[in-house]
Amino acid sequence: MPDKVMERILAAVQKPGRYTGGELNSVVKDKHAVDLRYAFCFPDTYEIGMSHLGMKILYSLVNARPDAWCERVFAPWTDMEDAMRKNGVPLYALESGDPVRDFDLIGFTLQYELSYTNMLNMLDLAGLPVRSADRTALTPIVAAGGPCVCNAEPVHAFVDLCMLGEGEEVTNEVIDLLIRHKKRGSDKQTFLREAAQIEGVYVPSLYDVSYNADGTVQAVTPKDGAPATVRKRIVSDLDTMFCPDETVVPSVEVVHDRTTTEIFRGCIRGCRFCQAGFIYRPIREKSPDVIDAQCRAICDATGYDEISLCSLSSSDYTQMETLIRKLISWTDDQKINVALPSLRADNFPKDLMEKLAGVRRSSLTFAPEAGTQRLRDAINKNVTEDEVLHTAKQAFAGGWTAVKLYFMLGLPTETDTDVRGIADLAQKVVDAYYANPDKPKGKGVTVSISASTFVPKPFTPFQWEAQDDLDTVLRKQTLLRESIHTRKVSLSCHHAQTSRLEAVFARGDRKLADVLESAWRMGCRFDGWDDQFRFDLWEQAFAQAGMSMSFYANRRRSFDEVLPWDHLDYGVSKAYLRRENEKAAESRTTPHCRERCGGCGADKMNGGKCDARCKALD
Amino acid sequence: MRAVRLWIKKEGRAKYISHLDMNRCFTRAVRRAGLNLWYTEGFNPHPYLNFLTPLSLGQESDGEPLDIRMEDDTSDDEIRTRLNASLPEGVSVARVQDAVRKPAEIAFASYTVRIELDDAAQAEAFCDRARALLDSGELTAEKPGKQGHRKVMKQVRLCEKIRDIQVAADGACVVLQAVLHAGNDMLNPALLADALQKNIGTDGLVRIRRHAFFCADMTPFE
Numbered sequence: 001m002p003d004k005v006m007e008r009i010l011a012a013v014q015k016p017g018r019y020t021g022g023e024l025n026s027v028v029k030d031k032h033a034v035d036l037r038y039a040f041c042f043p044d045t046y047e048i049g050m051s052h053l054g055m056k057i058l059y060s061l062v063n064a065r066p067d068a069w070c071e072r073v074f075a076p077w078t079d080m081e082d083a084m085r086k087n088g089v090p091l092y093a094l095e096s097g098d099p100v101r102d103f104d105l106i107g108f109t110l111q112y113e114l115s116y117t118n119m120l121n122m123l124d125l126a127g128l129p130v131r132s133a134d135r136t137a138l139t140p141i142v143a144a145g146g147p148c149v150c151n152a153e154p155v156h157a158f159v160d161l162c163m164l165g166e167g168e169e170v171t172n173e174v175i176d177l178l179i180r181h182k183k184r185g186s187d188k189q190t191f192l193r194e195a196a197q198i199e200g201v202y203v204p205s206l207y208d209v210s211y212n213a214d215g216t217v218q219a220v221t222p223k224d225g226a227p228a229t230v231r232k233r234i235v236s237d238l239d240t241m242f243c244p245d246e247t248v249v250p251s252v253e254v255v256h257d258r259t260t261t262e263i264f265r266g267c268i269r270g271c272r273f274c275q276a277g278f279i280y281r282p283i284r285e286k287s288p289d290v291i292d293a294q295c296r297a298i299c300d301a302t303g304y305d306e307i308s309l310c311s312l313s314s315s316d317y318t319q320m321e322t323l324i325r326k327l328i329s330w331t332d333d334q335k336i337n338v339a340l341p342s343l344r345a346d347n348f349p350k351d352l353m354e355k356l357a358g359v360r361r362s363s364l365t366f367a368p369e370a371g372t373q374r375l376r377d378a379i380n381k382n383v384t385e386d387e388v389l390h391t392a393k394q395a396f397a398g399g400w401t402a403v404k405l406y407f408m409l410g411l412p413t414e415t416d417t418d419v420r421g422i423a424d425l426a427q428k429v430v431d432a433y434y435a436n437p438d439k440p441k442g443k444g445v446t447v448s449i450s451a452s453t454f455v456p457k458p459f460t461p462f463q464w465e466a467q468d469d470l471d472t473v474l475r476k477q478t479l480l481r482e483s484i485h486t487r488k489v490s491l492s493c494h495h496a497q498t499s500r501l502e503a504v505f506a507r508g509d510r511k512l513a514d515v516l517e518s519a520w521r522m523g524c525r526f527d528g529w530d531d532q533f534r535f536d537l538w539e540q541a542f543a544q545a546g547m548s549m550s551f552y553a554n555r556r557r558s559f560d561e562v563l564p565w566d567h568l569d570y571g572v573s574k575a576y577l578r579r580e581n582e583k584a585a586e587s588r589t590t591p592h593c594r595e596r597c598g599g600c601g602a603d604k605m606n607g608g609k610c611d612a613r614c615k616a617l618d
Numbered sequence: 619m620r621a622v623r624l625w626i627k628k629e630g631r632a633k634y635i636s637h638l639d640m641n642r643c644f645t646r647a648v649r650r651a652g653l654n655l656w657y658t659e660g661f662n663p664h665p666y667l668n669f670l671t672p673l674s675l676g677q678e679s680d681g682e683p684l685d686i687r688m689e690d691d692t693s694d695d696e697i698r699t700r701l702n703a704s705l706p707e708g709v710s711v712a713r714v715q716d717a718v719r720k721p722a723e724i725a726f727a728s729y730t731v732r733i734e735l736d737d738a739a740q741a742e743a744f745c746d747r748a749r750a751l752l753d754s755g756e757l758t759a760e761k762p763g764k765q766g767h768r769k770v771m772k773q774v775r776l777c778e779k780i781r782d783i784q785v786a787a788d789g790a791c792v793v794l795q796a797v798l799h800a801g802n803d804m805l806n807p808a809l810l811a812d813a814l815q816k817n818i819g820t821d822g823l824v825r826i827r828r829h830a831f832f833c834a835d836m837t838p839f840e
Contacts, residue, residue: 004734008823011676011824016676017636017639019634020631020634021631022631022632022706022707023707249706251632251635251639251643251706252635252639253642299649300650302646302650303646303647303648303650305664335657335663
């Protein structure tokens, strides 16, 4: 990096500490002493990427190998991008400052559909052709992982390979193979053909897709020996799974500035809109002793004073009480705060609750997701109004005065009654506050409703459903706003256009790759940021390509349509998803996995084992 | 409880760590180092750490005073060694001592300001113009300030806040050795460098390093 140029650039941009590296525990190796250099790219800002647990795990995992060096790369904010382009500074990795284009493996984690343009932008800033076909040398290989690769079709033209599912094992297998091919002097095609034989590796260029006259997928045909279905990878045993004992400690404040330790993977709830609830199955728990030891190690290595226990639903961890008692036996003395996101307050011992809450009292959050019991049954969000009100009352009695309620608009089967039900539920929470005899004097209550727009996602029972069109979403937002009759309730609605684009790409096919590229060339990036999002440019890109967003977002698929992601296997069977879809149409619930196994089929990924079912049989 | 003053060196990439981030960085460093610090007794207990003099983003320092309170009698050497093993690149503890003077006694700070220009001739010319501007006593700069609640630009008379300044050329560089007001009435050397460049019409890269602090009578602040 030319120092003077960088110094001038850094003097002029916001939060320059994001672009310098040099943080505690960052790993610096001798680049001549390793066989492979891996640039782990997060297609969003440093503050977001450095909060991401998956990146911390894979960074440490790769750097534990003596033959490879993993470095971090984030999307520069627009001011930094402008300065880099103006001064001819290519995208560089934080540890060495070396250009990303000189790396052997460039891995993107795709957490969100609206970060796709950032991936293209980062490749371009690195000085690389964005299209896989235009990168003809063996290295760099551009790989992608994360939840979005469960339907990687819209980005198929840009990435060389995708790693499906959990990365702890497959990352090392891909690295081993690439090192062998580098030493052998293979060409890229030979490498990709062999990589496709690794379980969990999807090489889009080894599949031909044909279309019907109406634009739907006709067939996906593998070639060159690639498997007909690619099955995601999972780690079988979380207790013996790799877990970093030290992580990079950012010098600049990041979004989640704390340590994070996983307690289990998968979710037993089966809320029908939730992709995470299905694609991370089967359920696997980590034992309290292992978690406790990992928390101690990571606190010692980082100096953080807050531990966040991470899972999709904390209260479903079967040994929570044991775990918390173990943790507070030492965290209390060391003044370390233990945070439990997504905890149900109702069935938790009160003394532990008080210890946990500590003195940092943030506001209380519920996610009923829908306004009426009928619709909550349809989406299988098994929370009753009584439970919400009961917990709210408890919280008010404990001194809380602010409650946040999360809802979604546009859920399948939703009617205006359901929309008005959101306002009614909020009103009941307000009433519950004033019914409390011990309420703090002179203090009002604040109930904040946050209403997002439903986005149908692959591998969920709603993968066939249509999203409401823009006009309907906006009408429902207005209806909701008009249904609120008190100033104690505030409403914020998620941008409808953002959710529309998310819906397009979540279930998109390969034809979207061209639109994606042209939108990025028009200047789209950071689409997930309201202040950067340019829906007008996106509309223009679709119009120019003669394509329609509605085809992807607002069309109900029939059960026999070939879905663009049908050749990928995430464990849950299509038959199960269809059963769940049909039950939703009748507003019938499915009990959670511990009450009764729903037969989703994900257990086959783990040799028939699923921690939800074992516990249910006990 | 012992009041201890640490002198924190900040250089290289670490100059891009902001003042607030330095606080967070040390909160974690003292934990990693296992130092037994006195915790505040408020609603949200945290280790007492007080950087006496905020340093602007992008500036280096030989030693920023940081006051802490130790609950035990860990030796100064031990504190330094343990902390230095727990800090990010470019941040280190230069010295550890008992806090002698009160923070309010800080009156001046010394700096080296290097302005990198195109060539030696430009640097020489810059020095002549700079000396004339400084001698005139009329050099001013605009700085965002407040009038009541309104945000306004305020005129700052720079020369009143300069105790001593030497201007010299070093190749293509202009080097200012300056002792400026510090504490409440402080003058940021970046403001001075910008004012000179604006008046003279150059756009050189500015590098600033803070060296030491002094009391009103120019005895070292310790």
